[in-house]
Every structure is written in C-alpha cells, then in structure tokens.
Amino acid sequence: MDVWLWRLILLSLVGILFCPKHCVSQKDTGRKYTFMQNATSAANISYYDYIIIGGGTAGCPLAATLSQNYSVLVLERGGSPYGNPNITNLSAFGVPLSDTSPSSPAQRFVSEDGVINSRARVLGGGSCLNAGFYTRASPHYIGEAGWDGRLVNESYKWVERVVAFKPPMRQWQSAVRDGLMEIGILPYNGFTYDHVYGTKVGGTIFDQNGHRHTAADLLEYANTNKITILLHATVHRILFTTKKVADGVIFMDAHGLEHRAYLKQGSRNEIIVSAGALGSPQLLMLSGIGAENDLRKHNINVVLDQPLVGQGMSDNPMNAVFVPSPAPVEVSLIQVVGITNFGSYIEAASGENFGGGSTPRDFGMFSPKIGQFSKLPPKQRTPEALAKAIERMESLEQEAFKGGFILEKIMGPISTGHLELQNTDPNENPLVTFNYFKDPRDLERCIQGISTIEKIIDSKAFSPFKYNNMPVSMLLNMTANSPVNLLPKHTNTSLSLEQFCRDTVMTIWHYHGGCQVGRVVNSDYKVLGVDALRVIDGSTFNYSPGTNPQATLMMLGRYMGVKILRERLAAKETK
Known part of the structure; x- marks a missing residue:
C-alpha cells in the first residue's frame, strides 16, 4: 500500500482513538476551544496554508480535517454556540430564530417571493439552529454527484461518531409513523440514517438529554497547533493577483478594524469559501466574480465575468397542517419521515412551548415569532401582520396550543430562482428569489403530499390525536385562514389543495444553489476561471440531498478535506 495512504489511515485512527463519541457527549456547555478567539485579537496581517471563509456546517469539518497537516484559518462572521442554552437545549428551539437583533445567531431575511427565512450567523452554522434531523443522501444522489462511495461512507461515520443519535420515540411521533405505514408508505425501515423509500425513524443531533450537538463539535478532531478560528470576522473581499489567483482576504472585526490574511507561498495552498x-x-x-454588468452597477472591479454566480437558487417549499389534539402531546421535533415515490417527504413536529416565547403559548417550528406564518399568502406577510398574529397568539387559551403539525417537503425542488446584490455591505442580505411552485411538477408534488397528510390524519393509528368532529377539510381551512395558524375563520369555505399549497407555503430552511457544480465550480469544487479558490457548501448543490441536508454538508466538509490531503500527499510522493 502507498505510504501516503497509510498516513491517512493513521490520521483517521488518531481521530477515533483520541476523540471517541463519549468524550464529546459530556462536554461542558460553556467551554471553548483554545484556538478560538475574537477577531479583535487578530494580527493586522497573517499567513496560512488554507483560509476558510465560514465556520458552518461544512466549514468546521473541513477545517478540522485540513488542520491535520496544514495551517488553517477559519473566519466566522458569528459568535460561539458554546454557553448559549438557546442553542444547546431542544426545549429552547426557536429562540435564536425569533431573535432579530444584529447579534442573533440567526439572521432573518425575506425572499422576493415574500417567504420569511433565516441564515446562520454562528460557529457551526445551521446545525446550531435547525430541528436536528440527521439523514444521509441517497446512493442515487451520491452517484450523480460523482463522489467516491467508500470515502462518502467513511466520512459520514466520522461525523456520526460525534453528532448523531437515535431519537426517543413517544406517542405523537409513533402515531405518525404508524399512520404512514397504515396508508401504504412502505416498507417500514426502522431506525436508520439511510435515505430509503418507505417509512423510517431518522437520526437526530439532539442527545438523550435533549442537548444539541453541532458541526462545531467536529472541531474536536482538529490539530490544535495548526488551526485558528476567528469569531465575529466578516470577510469583505477575496484578493486576487493579476493572474486571477486568489491569494488573500480582507476582513473586519467587531470594532470595524480591517485585517488581512494571505496564503503562504505554496502552489497548492487555497482559499475555500464555505459561507x-x-x-x-x-x-x-463582492470580490469581482459575477455578471459583469451587475458588478459594475455596484462599482465592483470585475475579476471574472461569470453570470452563473447566483443562479439556480432553490428553497424546498414546506406546507403543514395543524392538528389540535384531545390528548396530551409530547414536545418533539422531526424524528419520523415518510419518503414517498412521488417526490414528497412527510414529517411531523409536536408540543408546545418550544418556539421561544416568554409564555408557553407558541407553535414551535411553526410559530409566527420565527417567521413561519401560513395565515396569509407570502406577499401579505408584512411585519405588521406578523406582529398582529403574535399579539393574538398571546391571548389564546393554553388548550389551543395542544397538538402538532404534519408537514410535507417537496423533493428537489425543480423550480429555481436567482440571487443578486442589494448593496456592497457583506453584513446585509442579498436579494434572493426562489420562485416557489414555478414548475407545475412541484405544485403537483405538494398536492399529493397534502393528500397523504389527510390520509394520515384519518388513519386509525392517528385517531387518539384527532377530534372526531374536525374533518380534514376544517383542519386545512384552520391552517390557511386562522389569525395565528390555528382557529377557524371560515369553516364553510372550501379550499383547493392547489390554492392551499400556494397560500400556506413556508420554508424548511433547506435553500441551496448559487455556486453550482458544473456552472460555477468544477467537480472538485474549484471555482472555474480562477485559481486557488474553491467553494464547499450547500451553494454547490443542484438539489437538496435527502430529507435534510445537514448530514451531507458535514460529510462533504470531511470528504473534501480528505480528498485535498490525499492529493497533496500523492503529489509529494511523485516528486
């Protein structure tokens, strides 16, 4: 066996031996890594083998892997997740998403479609904010991506040793699971991380104590002598030589002071964008790679005329039905999924008081406090309408919040949109359009998904959690027309499923695209037309992997880190 391959195996064994799963499942929630510091303490100029922009779901495992052999700088615009119970505890899900302050770990944005959404602003990225579902991509997805199946499997396992767990299955989730099987979403695949047709119980990044484990925990694998993480470090621009070679970045700290980081001299050193x-x-x-005419409108010097940057933006539409329950319901996020053969995924969440309110009156991951607002069609979801809904929600009786939601998410999706700059401030959101249901095939999948939810609600397995005098048509009308996604306004008004899909569409926070493989980057994630620059994150996806992308994003960070190490080791051996 080649020497370089033996070295990689040894590195992997070191990670297993010195960072087993138990060593991270008992960590002090307030601890921080010794290599993590605020950007205000950074040198004015510094040099590294790799500069990673974004310490998110893919960036953290990528940095940990590359640091085994090379010096790595991670520039994260947000802060640390450690010591923040609103990130750590399942019971506090929604608190960061409802926080719209400039220091929030979730930065809210509203797409041009009118759907309210969030983007991560914290070390660990979206894994610090999401509902925790952990599932791998399908073999078909892996094959289409051209990934090495063996390395993919090894990379998933590397991630799972630290962050993945089997969820507790209680009454509500069990009823949804049994209802899916009763209506024919088969076979039943039990508990598995694999993406397979039928009904399954997936993994979760919440442990048995309800504590969240995130991509930031994968930094336990890092070589502490070769990695530096700077928090509250906002990158303003990537720097290029006259030969279109990326060689440095300009970033600002929390005090607004400018710093520069450059690549050390070396033909294989790189800047990797994972933002x-x-x-x-x-x-x-902002760095001069995009459609020339658009860049010139903002007085940006053009490095490369690349009109495909920002194209192919997609967000998987989510539609949900609220089901009031006559029986007590546990607090649960996503645990069960029905993977259908028509392109829709059926999932559920339940319980009250996990949406971030100061009182128990909340709808969890479907709360208007976090922007999940199905009462009005997207374009009518104004700040004033949201505030009115939250006010009304606070006045409802506690009994009104007993129940849960069954949702469907569209596979893909097929519909795409685009992203463009609003201004040249990297702290501000760009303008993004997702074009929900523009392709009629997405709308048809939604209709079939809602029809499947109707059957679950009417199933024998789900009957303990449904009032007998509430037909599904009333539940649909309640979801679409109530003041706060709950109480019926027009119980005699029929609502077509097509209109229901359009009017109640929300995000499931799985947006992707903008730097897609084959358009902006090649199969090795190198940016086409320039050198020493890659993009490794969800912006490279042509469609979302499986029912939740976070496992695949963490896998991709590890996968590409190993590939890069292998390439460099092989290059040394051939010299």
Whole structure:
C-alpha cells in the first residue's frame, strides 16, 4: 500500500482513538476551544496554508480535517454556540430564530417571493439552529454527484461518531409513523440514517438529554497547533493577483478594524469559501466574480465575468397542517419521515412551548415569532401582520396550543430562482428569489403530499390525536385562514389543495444553489476561471440531498478535506 495512504489511515485512527463519541457527549456547555478567539485579537496581517471563509456546517469539518497537516484559518462572521442554552437545549428551539437583533445567531431575511427565512450567523452554522434531523443522501444522489462511495461512507461515520443519535420515540411521533405505514408508505425501515423509500425513524443531533450537538463539535478532531478560528470576522473581499489567483482576504472585526490574511507561498495552498447558499455567491460577487454588468452597477472591479454566480437558487417549499389534539402531546421535533415515490417527504413536529416565547403559548417550528406564518399568502406577510398574529397568539387559551403539525417537503425542488446584490455591505442580505411552485411538477408534488397528510390524519393509528368532529377539510381551512395558524375563520369555505399549497407555503430552511457544480465550480469544487479558490457548501448543490441536508454538508466538509490531503500527499510522493 502507498505510504501516503497509510498516513491517512493513521490520521483517521488518531481521530477515533483520541476523540471517541463519549468524550464529546459530556462536554461542558460553556467551554471553548483554545484556538478560538475574537477577531479583535487578530494580527493586522497573517499567513496560512488554507483560509476558510465560514465556520458552518461544512466549514468546521473541513477545517478540522485540513488542520491535520496544514495551517488553517477559519473566519466566522458569528459568535460561539458554546454557553448559549438557546442553542444547546431542544426545549429552547426557536429562540435564536425569533431573535432579530444584529447579534442573533440567526439572521432573518425575506425572499422576493415574500417567504420569511433565516441564515446562520454562528460557529457551526445551521446545525446550531435547525430541528436536528440527521439523514444521509441517497446512493442515487451520491452517484450523480460523482463522489467516491467508500470515502462518502467513511466520512459520514466520522461525523456520526460525534453528532448523531437515535431519537426517543413517544406517542405523537409513533402515531405518525404508524399512520404512514397504515396508508401504504412502505416498507417500514426502522431506525436508520439511510435515505430509503418507505417509512423510517431518522437520526437526530439532539442527545438523550435533549442537548444539541453541532458541526462545531467536529472541531474536536482538529490539530490544535495548526488551526485558528476567528469569531465575529466578516470577510469583505477575496484578493486576487493579476493572474486571477486568489491569494488573500480582507476582513473586519467587531470594532470595524480591517485585517488581512494571505496564503503562504505554496502552489497548492487555497482559499475555500464555505459561507452558505446566500453568503458564498454574495462574497464571490463582492470580490469581482459575477455578471459583469451587475458588478459594475455596484462599482465592483470585475475579476471574472461569470453570470452563473447566483443562479439556480432553490428553497424546498414546506406546507403543514395543524392538528389540535384531545390528548396530551409530547414536545418533539422531526424524528419520523415518510419518503414517498412521488417526490414528497412527510414529517411531523409536536408540543408546545418550544418556539421561544416568554409564555408557553407558541407553535414551535411553526410559530409566527420565527417567521413561519401560513395565515396569509407570502406577499401579505408584512411585519405588521406578523406582529398582529403574535399579539393574538398571546391571548389564546393554553388548550389551543395542544397538538402538532404534519408537514410535507417537496423533493428537489425543480423550480429555481436567482440571487443578486442589494448593496456592497457583506453584513446585509442579498436579494434572493426562489420562485416557489414555478414548475407545475412541484405544485403537483405538494398536492399529493397534502393528500397523504389527510390520509394520515384519518388513519386509525392517528385517531387518539384527532377530534372526531374536525374533518380534514376544517383542519386545512384552520391552517390557511386562522389569525395565528390555528382557529377557524371560515369553516364553510372550501379550499383547493392547489390554492392551499400556494397560500400556506413556508420554508424548511433547506435553500441551496448559487455556486453550482458544473456552472460555477468544477467537480472538485474549484471555482472555474480562477485559481486557488474553491467553494464547499450547500451553494454547490443542484438539489437538496435527502430529507435534510445537514448530514451531507458535514460529510462533504470531511470528504473534501480528505480528498485535498490525499492529493497533496500523492503529489509529494511523485516528486
């Protein structure tokens, strides 16, 4: 066996032996890494082998892997997740998403479609904010991406040793699971991380104590002598030589002071953008890579005329039905999924008081406090309408909040949109359009998904959690027309499923695209037309992997880190 391959195996064994799963499941919630510091303490000028822009879901495992052999700088615009119970505890889900302050770990944005959304602003990225579902991509997805199946599997396992757990299955989730099987979403695949047709119980990043484990925890694998993480470090621009070679970045600290980081001299050193589906195309544009006419409108010097940057933006539409329950319901996020053969995924969440309110009156991951607002069609979801809904929600009786939601998410999706700069401030959101249901096939999948939810609600397995005098048509009308996604306004008004899909569409926070493989980057995630620059994150996806992308994003960070190490080791051996 080649020497370089033996070295990689040894590195992997070191990670297993010295960072087993138990060593991170008992960590002090207030601890921080010794290599993590605020950007205010950074040198004015510094040099590294790799500069990673964004310490998110893909960026953290990528940095940990590359640091085994090379010096790595991670520039994260947000703060630390450690010591923040609103990130750590399942019971506090929604608190960060409802926080719209400039220091929030979730930065709210509203797409041009009118759907309210959030982007991560914290070390660990979206894994610090999401509902925790953990599931791998399908073999078909892996094959289409051209990934090495063996390395993919090894990379998933590397991630799972730290962050993945089996969820507790209680009454509500069990009823949804049994209802899916009763109506024919088969076979039943039990508990598995794999993406397979039928009904399954997936993984979760919440442990048995309800504590969240995130991509930031994968930094336990890092070589502490070769990695530096700077928090509250906002990158304004990537720097290029006259030969279109990326060689440095300009970033600002929390005090607004400018710093520069450069690549050390070395033919294989690189800058890697991992700033997310909004941040990565935005930063490429701010750095002069984008459609020339658009860049010149903002007085940006053009490095490369690349009109495909920001194109192919997609967000998987989510539609949900609220089901009031006559029986007590546990607090649960996503645990069960029905993977249908018509392109829709059926999932559920339940319980009250996990949406971030100061009182128990809340709807969790479907609360208007976090922007999930199905009462009005997207374009009518104004700040005033949201405030009115929240006020009304606070006045409802506690009994009104007993129940849960069954949702469907569209596979893909097929519909796409675009992203463009609003201004040249990297702290501001770009303008993004997702074009929900523009392709009629997405709308048809939604209709079939809602029809499937209707059957679950009417199933024998789900009957303990449904009032007998509430037909599904009333539940649909309640979801679409109530003041706060709950109480019926027009119980005699029929609502077509097509209109229901359009009027109640929300995000499931799985947006992607903007720097897609084959358009902006090649199969090795190198940016086409320039050198020493890659993009490795969800902006490269042509469609969302499986029912939740976070496992695949963490896998991709590890996968590409190993590939890069292998390439460099092989190059040394051939010299």
